[in-house]
Amino acid sequence: MEKMEHTILEEQIGERIDKVLSALNKEWSRTQVQQWIKEGHVLVNEQQIKTNYKCALNDRIEIMIPEPEELDVVPEEMDLDIFYEDQDVLVVNKPKGMVVHPAPGHVTGTLVNGLMAHCKDLSGINGVMRPGIVHRIDKDTSGLLMVAKNDLAHESLVNQLVDKTVTRKYRAIVHGVIPHDYGTIDAPIARDQKERQSMAVTDNGKKAVTHFHVLERFTDFTFVECQLETGRTHQIRVHMKYIGYPLAGDPKYGPRKTLNIGGQALHAGILGFVHPRSGEYMEFEAPLPPNFQKLVDQLKNNR
Structure with missing residues (x-):
C-alpha cells in the first residue's frame, strides 16, 4: 500500500477534503477519493474523517492508497x-x-x-x-x-x-384505470421496517420523485410512461403501489392476483445524458421487448 502525505495550505482552508485530494492527482477522481475516505484510508491529523470534512490550515493529511x-x-x-x-x-x-x-x-x-x-x-x-x-x-x-x-x-x-440531469423514462403497465392524464408522486422511500427485502414510502425515507403520464387506458389496466427525477431502489414500483396503481406482474409490490408474465411490466425505454468528454447531450430509445409489446396488444384487443 503506497502512502502519501500533504499539509493543508492557506488557499485550501475551508475546502472539502475530497475536493482537495482529487486536485492533488489528476488520476484520482473525487468519487474514488470519497471511497478511500469511507474505507479509512485517509487520515487528518491521525484521525479518520468524513468526506465532507472542511480543511484547516496546516492539517496533516495521510493517504494510504490501497492496492488495486x-x-x-x-x-x-x-x-x-x-x-x-x-x-x-x-x-x-x-x-x-x-x-x-x-x-x-x-x-x-x-x-x-x-x-x-x-x-x-x-x-x-x-x-x-x-x-x-x-x-x-x-x-x-x-x-x-x-x-x-x-x-x-x-x-x-x-x-x-x-x-438529476439524466433523462430516464420507463414504460409500465399498471393495475387499474388512472383517470387523470398526468401526475407527480413526491413521497420519500426507505427500507420497509416490516419486510426488510422491500422498500416503502415512509416519513423518514429519502426524497423520491416520479412523474408519470398516461399513454393508453384499457379495461382494467393503464399503459403509462414514468420519468424518474430521483433514483431510489424500486422507486416506480413503490410509488405506483402507493397511489393505488401497482405494476402488473409485480410479485413484490403488485396485488396477489396479477398477470403471470414473469415479473413486473416495466421497461427503461429512454436514457439521455451529457457525454463526459464531449459535453454533447445524447439520448437513446429502446423499443418495448416483444413480450411486453404482445401484452399491450392483448390488452388493446380485450377492451
Missing part, C-alpha cells in the same frame, strides 16, 4: 444488445430476467460478467462486483443502462445522476 483489488468475477461471452459505445461510455439494453451485477453466492450470468468479456477497460470505482456500473435496473425490468469505461466517465455520470 483483484477482480474475482469471471468474464462471460454474451450476446449483449449494445446501443452505443466509445472510449468512455457504453449504453446497453438489458433483457428481462438478467441481474445487473454479481452478489456473493451469485457471480455468474450477470450483465457485469458479459460486460467484462466485451470490454477490458471498465471503471473499477464501484469495487469488484460492480465495475463500471453507475445505476441499475431490477432483474425483471428490461431496458437501457449507461456504463462507465473509465474514472472520468464514472465521476461525470454519477454527478449527473446526483444533479
Whole structure:
C-alpha cells in the first residue's frame, strides 16, 4: 500500500477534503477519493474523517492508497444488445430476467460478467462486483443502462445522476384505470421496517420523485410512461403501489392476483445524458421487448 502525505495550505482552508485530494492527482477522481475516505484510508491529523470534512490550515493529511483489488468475477461471452459505445461510455439494453451485477453466492450470468468479456477497460470505482456500473435496473425490468469505461466517465455520470440531469423514462403497465392524464408522486422511500427485502414510502425515507403520464387506458389496466427525477431502489414500483396503481406482474409490490408474465411490466425505454468528454447531450430509445409489446396488444384487443 503506497502512502502519501500533504499539509493543508492557506488557499485550501475551508475546502472539502475530497475536493482537495482529487486536485492533488489528476488520476484520482473525487468519487474514488470519497471511497478511500469511507474505507479509512485517509487520515487528518491521525484521525479518520468524513468526506465532507472542511480543511484547516496546516492539517496533516495521510493517504494510504490501497492496492488495486483483484477482480474475482469471471468474464462471460454474451450476446449483449449494445446501443452505443466509445472510449468512455457504453449504453446497453438489458433483457428481462438478467441481474445487473454479481452478489456473493451469485457471480455468474450477470450483465457485469458479459460486460467484462466485451470490454477490458471498465471503471473499477464501484469495487469488484460492480465495475463500471453507475445505476441499475431490477432483474425483471428490461431496458437501457449507461456504463462507465473509465474514472472520468464514472465521476461525470454519477454527478449527473446526483444533479438529476439524466433523462430516464420507463414504460409500465399498471393495475387499474388512472383517470387523470398526468401526475407527480413526491413521497420519500426507505427500507420497509416490516419486510426488510422491500422498500416503502415512509416519513423518514429519502426524497423520491416520479412523474408519470398516461399513454393508453384499457379495461382494467393503464399503459403509462414514468420519468424518474430521483433514483431510489424500486422507486416506480413503490410509488405506483402507493397511489393505488401497482405494476402488473409485480410479485413484490403488485396485488396477489396479477398477470403471470414473469415479473413486473416495466421497461427503461429512454436514457439521455451529457457525454463526459464531449459535453454533447445524447439520448437513446429502446423499443418495448416483444413480450411486453404482445401484452399491450392483448390488452388493446380485450377492451
